[in-house]
Every structure is written in structure tokens, then in C-alpha cells.
Amino acid sequence: MPARRRSDEGENLSETTPEWILAGRAFVRGRLQPVEIAIDRVGRIQSIGKIRTGAPRRDVGDAVILPAATDLHVHFREPGGSAEVESIATGTLGAALGGVTLVGDMPNTAPAVTDADLLEEKARRVAGRAAVDVLLYASPSRPQALDRLARVAGAFKVYLSSTTGIPEAPTLDAVGELLSRLAEFDLPVAVHAEDPAEFRSDLLPRNPIDWDSARPPRAEKAAIARLLPPPPRLRLHVAHVTTTDGAERLRAAGVSFEATPHHLLLSERTGRDARFKVNPPLRSEGERKTLWEAFRRGEVPCLASDHAPHSSESKALPFARAPSGMPGVETMLPLLLAQVRKGQLDLSTLVAAACERPARWLGQPLGRIAPGHRANLIVVDFTARTRLSGQALHAPCGWTAFEGWDAVLPREHYRDGERIVENGEFVGRPSGKVLRPEYATGASG
């Protein structure tokens, strides 16, 4: 057998010449190390190591190369929302600039995505308008539509309490039956876990502290208890967990879940006005701290933004009447990268929660710098400081609950090896695609 030449440290998938080479300190196999990343003609990572070919080479110098993030929970408000608040075009632009290369868009639009025709209609809105790839969630609220819907949807989202666009939630007794039915389809299922029986409607909420009392932590606890144990084979994920009690139960049951930057970094006392009104509510400082400690220890599998913008006018309404939700897709990774710079968070913990696990949950070859994965990468310069300002962000709503916070915005973002962000500006094409999990029935990959 003739000896095959290998590069010294590389894991060559093929011997063909790469299209180009990205060189620098990159997050590979759990740590930052100086490498050269060979990227092939179709934008996949071909090999990592010392490359000795004549392909064009770009060295990022003192900056670092990370896998781009996946935000598995956003609301881009199409169809039915106002373009002055958000759209697929503007939401994916914010994602690209914030280092997010894939978003999971939720189905509670107007109309809600409850059948295959509505899902395909939404997919047509992505074509030619999205700066990054989009996975479309569907609502399983119409049982007769499920079979066809499961063949085109990227994932399901179940709401246990009524929400914008989806007023009717399954009764908690019906939830087990619904989850068993959804386990028949090979798709991820995310659940908004708050039990409305535990909400207090006798309170008139005037600030985030009242809101926490009106939708208390025990509502989350009761809903999570109903979900466990999940049916076998169900790919279950619980959205925006706000309590360490919830996090511990889900961990013990081996169920995936996410925490948001606002529940990790803000508490019910951070601000008094309706910009800080969100579902589930911001919690006490003590609860926030313990959730943050769990996140730091790597005990929260996924980070997700629950990006849900509303106009400044609607957020200026009296607290009780103002809508819930805040923007976050553009600031999710930059806020947490700033925590890494401050020494408050390990880079490996952040990459696992923001890049690796969400991509794996959605069945995508993303989120790791590894041969065979898509070359969706960001370049981050930890010496460049940004103070967040709602005006400077790209969400049309023009505000952020993190006004003035320290952030590290990616300098570059590559999608399939093509640069889409350069010096913090979008320079790509709106060629984002609708993706489905590679493990889903009928997925083309």
C-alpha cells in the first residue's frame, strides 16, 4: 500500500486544493490555538492544521476566529407585523452583524404558522431577503394539519400559555397527548413552559417586580413538572428557563433548554418601565445570580435571545397594557463575549452554549470549527470596545434594554466561506436559505 502524505497536524478530508485559507488563533477542539483553516470550493471546512499550498491566505492577526452562533429562538414578526418594528430582512441583518449565522423563527405570527401552506408562504418571504439562514418553527395547534406540516417545518413550538398570535394553549392535561403525537415526527419540539393556572390576574402590574409576582417562578415550575418525563424519542427543548430549580430538573431529566441574555444579566430591579416587560418575567436578583452561576458552570445547554421587538410607542404605554418582549438577536453574542473579556465567563462555555449545542439540536453542520462543517465563522477582536446603543443597532425598533452595556461585536462574519460582514458592516448578499434538520424526514441537507 503506497504511503499517503498527510499534513503534520491536519485532518484532511480530501487532497484537493482549498479555495482559500483563514489563519489565526481559532477555537478548535475546545481551546484557542494558532491554526490554518482550509476552506473548500463549496464553503466547507476542508482541513485544519499547517497548510502548505498556494491558495490565497488571510491572516486575522491578533483577533480570534470562532464558529458563528445559532440563535434558536427569534420573532421576526412576519407575516402580520410592522416593518417599522422588524421583518425577516432586518432581523437577519441584525443576526449577521451580531455573529449569528442561523436563526430559528417562531410561528406566532399573524396568521400563525399552523399548516404546510402557511409555512411555505413564510419560506417564500425568506427567499432573496435573508442575510443569514432561517429555520422555521410551526405551531402544532391544528391536529389535522400535522402530517403535511411535519414534512416541511424545521421544528415545532408548543405554547402552554396563550401568546401573541396563538390565543389557545392546550390544557395541561392535553400536553402529554400532544407531545406523544409530536414524538412520531423526527423534528425538534420547543416548549414555552409557564402554567397559566399559576398566574395572578388580580394584580395590576406597574413595573417588572409586579410582573414577576403576576407570572411567578412557580408557574414555570408547574409547567416543567408536566413535561417530565418526556415521551421516548421526543427531541424536547424548553425555552427561556428563568429559575435554577427548572434548570436542575431539566438537566436531571436530560432535556435540552435555553436561557436568554436578559434572564442571565438583568433582574426585576434593573429598570422600572415596560422595556423590561418580558415573558417569562425578569426574576429577583438572587434568582438571576444563581442562574448565571449555573450558566458559568456550563449547566445551561443553550443560549438563545428570544428576540421579540416592539415599537418604542407600544413600550411607552402604561405597564399593564404594554406588550411583552425585547429585541436581542444582534446583542446576544456581543454581550456574552464582553463577559468573557471581563473574565466572568469561559470562552469554551460560551461557544458550547451559543454555537455548538443549538446547531446540533437543530441538526446542522455548524457551530464547530471542524472538517466537514460549514465555514460559518466569525472574527472577534477583544480589544475593540463597543457601548451598546439602541440607535446604533439595526433593529428598526431602535431601542435595547442593554443601553450603555459593554459589548464585543464581531469584526467579520463568514457564511459558507464568503465574507458577509466586514468591519462591522454587512457586505454580503441576502442569500440566506430555509433549513431543516439534517435528521428530519425528507430533509435534503
Ligand SMILES: [Zn+2]
Ligand atoms: Zn419567544
